Amino acid sequence: MEFIDLKAQYRALKSEIDANIQAVLDAGQFIGGAYVEALEEKLAAYVGRKHCIACGNGTDALQAAYMALGVGAGDAVFCPDVTFISSVEPAYMLGAVPVFCDISPDSYNLDPASLERQVRAVLAEGRLTPKAVVAVDFLGNPCDYDAIEAVCEKYGLLLLEDAAQSTGASYKGRMCGSFGIVSTTSFFPAKTLGCYGDGGAIFTDDDLLAAWMRSICVHGKGPGGKYDNVRVGFNSRLDNLQAAILLPKLDALARHEIRDRQAAAQRYAAGLSGAFPLPPVPAQGQHSWYQYTLLAEDSGQRERIIRRLDEEGIPTNIYYPTPQHALPVFRGLASYGETFPHATDYCSRTFSIPMHPYLDETQQEKVIRALREAL
Numbered sequence: 001m002e003f004i005d006l007k008a009q010y011r012a013l014k015s016e017i018d019a020n021i022q023a024v025l026d027a028g029q030f031i032g033g034a035y036v037e038a039l040e041e042k043l044a045a046y047v048g049r050k051h052c053i054a055c056g057n058g059t060d061a062l063q064a065a066y067m068a069l070g071v072g073a074g075d076a077v078f079c080p081d082v083t084f085i086s087s088v089e090p091a092y093m094l095g096a097v098p099v100f101c102d103i104s105p106d107s108y109n110l111d112p113a114s115l116e117r118q119v120r121a122v123l124a125e126g127r128l129t130p131k132a133v134v135a136v137d138f139l140g141n142p143c144d145y146d147a148i149e150a151v152c153e154k155y156g157l158l159l160l161e162d163a164a165q166s167t168g169a170s171y172k173g174r175m176c177g178s179f180g181i182v183s184t185t186s187f188f189p190a191k192t193l194g195c196y197g198d199g200g201a202i203f204t205d206d207d208l209l210a211a212w213m214r215s216i217c218v219h220g221k222g223p224g225g226k227y228d229n230v231r232v233g234f235n236s237r238l239d240n241l242q243a244a245i246l247l248p249k250l251d252a253l254a255r256h257e258i259r260d261r262q263a264a265a266q267r268y269a270a271g272l273s274g275a276f277p278l279p280p281v282p283a284q285g286q287h288s289w290y291q292y293t294l295l296a297e298d299s300g301q302r303e304r305i306i307r308r309l310d311e312e313g314i315p316t317n318i319y320y321p322t323p324q325h326a327l328p329v330f331r332g333l334a335s336y337g338e339t340f341p342h343a344t345d346y347c348s349r350t351f352s353i354p355m356h357p358y359l360d361e362t363q364q365e366k367v368i369r370a371l372r373e374a375l
């Protein structure tokens with residue numbers, strides 16, 4: 001059994017993907033090109049943003065956003081304690097200080113109350129300027145944007161949405177990838193919209209920021225092109241080949257894959273309810289079901305369950321074993337009085353089971369039976 005079955009997806013979309021790859025090879029246009037332009041246009045329309053800038057990966061997308069927003073030395077960037085390091089790593093690299101906030105046990109997302117406590121603690125200390133919040137739609141579950149935006153407005157903070165895990169999800173009728181001044185996503189192969197290598201995208205409605213981020217991704221190019229460098233940037237472009245692969249995948253995502261992920265999540269919920277705490281579902285929105293994640297009673301039980309599933313040939317993964325504040329790279333940072341009880345508890349008990357749009361009922365029954373037996 002596959003944890004995320006990219007081979008099944010390729011079999012379903014083979015004729016379109018193969019034809020597009022061949023067309024790129026025939027045209028000999030590899031950096032930029034018609035497929036990249038078409039993808040940017042379609043993705044902007046899909047998430048409901050004015051601009052989409054395709055780039056090399058989701059981490060670069062965040063770096064370009066932090067750079068364009070002027071995040072740097074002396075700034076505090078507020079980040080949920082449970083995420084992938086990329087959410088805040090580029091801000092740290094630019095000289096800003098990550099300030100972690102606890103997650104809510106009801107969503108596993110950034111807890112707006114912890115965010116406000118941390119902002120106030122940073123202001124009280126007076127060493128850093130509270131600058132930006134990076135909200136992560138963790139595992140595909142959209143954040144509580146009403147509450148987070150209210151805190152951002154109250155304290156004059158820039159909001160970034162890290163939608164790396166939530167392409168296809170929505171909150172109150174708005175697609176993920178459309179929140180905050182800038183939002184970003186990743187096309188890492190396992191993501192809900194993944195390519196066959198690395199890729200990412202940046203979204204914004206702001207014309208000036210869009211122009212800056214496009215420039216930053218091509219060595220700070222100016223109006224005269226890439227040899228007219230007007231600012232410091234870097235090199236981060238999506239290959240035409242990857243865009244050619246992503247276009248039929250975006251179509252499949254919008255047509256049926258998100259719906260099929262919902263159906264698979266419902267089957268798991270029906271089979272596992274009462275046995276495990278089920279993953280939180282958005283009260284007013286749609287999950288992308290990037291992952292289907294359960295909680296064991298404790299880390300010992302989690303180990304036993306994972307071992308048992310492994311014996312049955314069922315793969316599992318842990319997203320993520322360590323809260324950000326406890327990672328060796330961040331251990332020296334100030335915690336501003338936050339003790340992260342929910343993040344710590346979540347990381348010690350979480351494990352994810354196979355989830356993708358091509359999962360069939362027989363496979364899911366096997367997973368459900370193995371999980372129940374493991375208890």
Ligand SMILES: Cc1ncc(COP(=O)(O)O)c(C=O)c1O
Pocket residue numbers: 057058059060083084086087136162164165185186187188198199200
């Ligand atoms: C929440 C989150 N942010 C950012 C990234 C970075 O994306 P990439 O791997 O494309 O750089 C990832 C990818 O794993 C992610 O899960």
